[in-house]
Amino acid sequence: MQTTIDLDQLVAAVGDAIIVSDSEGKITLWNPAAERIFGFTEEEALGKSLDLIIPQRLQARHWEGYEKTMQTGQTRYGNDVLKVPAVHKDGRALSIAFTVALLHSDSAPEQVSGIVAVIRDETSRFQEERNLRKRIAELEARTGA
Template sequence: MQAAIDYEQLVNAIGDAVVISDKSGAITLWNPAAERMFGFTQEEALGKSLDLIIPERLRGRHWEGYEKTMSTGQTRYGHELLRVPSVHKDGRALSIAFTVALLYSPERELTGVVAVIRDETARFQEDRSLRKRIAELEARVGA
């Protein structure tokens, strides 16, 4: 027998950021993990554009893809983990990984996107340091 699930409690308790945006890209849900990850409170994020967490240099490409997804109802990132740069409220760079799902009204009209996001900044920096060290060692051996 399956117990009823309190989805609001689940979204608020989960360790990954859960962000929902509407068709225009305005944030409609911002869970506590999103607050911790990006530094913006729910009050600061709700109703704002996703530009809040998108580095300025990547916004054009992001919105091109977002608008295409909203017009076609298709995304290639539904099952694929997407790794991209992001930005914290204090301006520092973040490396995030996320999956997205399209959201629909009961009438099957596309209403927005939900992203489940994990901060991979530490892992990304560690990988970059290891690659640099390997390159240094290879250069030494090849010299």
């Protein structure tokens, strides 16, 4: 027995942020988890540039890669999990991990029409790992290891 899946319900229910952007990098989908992670409501995010969540110092590099992906129809990241900094609405730094997938136009399947990112907030885990590495370094320094 095959069950029909309500994709809108699925996108709204998942715990990871799902963000879709068009070929120009404008946000076209922003699920409730994206609002929880980044602090922007759907109304504040839709139609805006991805710069909304990208640290300013990384924006030029991001757009260089984004435009190349749109032109070539290929991403060098494939199924890799990317770990990068991001920005919350209140200005605080976040550490996120995400995967990307290319979306293709129905009328021209060889043409990329957008990108979907599935994003998880890794800020607390990143901080815990940083604290553990610092503690290990302190212990090694004390023991001469």
